[in-house]
Amino acid sequence: DSGVTQTPKHLITATGQRVTLRCSPRSGDLSVYWYQQSLDQGLQFLIQYYNGEERAKGNILERFSAQQFPDLHSELNLSSLELGDSALYFCASSVDLAGALSTDTQYFGPGTRLTVL
């Protein structure tokens, strides 16, 4: 158990709908990362938040957005869902200490499997 929690575990919805995925980082971790893993694809980095502020953006669609709240939990909002958005969405967290960013280990949550029908 990494200490990172994600809810829900599974989500089934229809095209055009909007969903929210939730992540609680490990205690003490300030950074939260969101990743997408589609069928037979590797981990695609979506976005990173650090202590409430957006720090980095990866291949995140405009239909997707995220935020990190004062208690450091994060939500990933996916809207106008398409069939191709069906994937496993992982959240990870890290301590993100200045001066040790390159060796910062990310701890992954169990993931949310999104199915868009």
Place this chain on the structure above:
Amino acid sequence: ILNVEQSPQSLHVQEGDSTNFTCSFPSSNFYALHWYRWETAKSPEALFVMTLNGDEKKKGRISATLNTKEGYSYLYIKGSQPEDSATYLCACPDSNYQLIWGAGTKLIIKP
């Protein structure tokens, strides 16, 4: 753009045999290399973080070496067991300290 490559894409190994696979990365502007293990139906789990050329890390039957001058790292598994079946990912931070992930090596241990 930093490109991290892993080979082979998949590997079938007989139980009890030893095996190794490779992670390649640009040797310039190297900061660190991360190895993760990702079992089916679970989430990726950190194995090693390596920074120094020539470094070797070990965790049980799994070890890793690092050559920053030529831009590669090897992951070795000695005496493979069924529980070693997983996808092994490597990642390197770019200049913004964002991890760039390889596509992984899927290891299947045959009993």
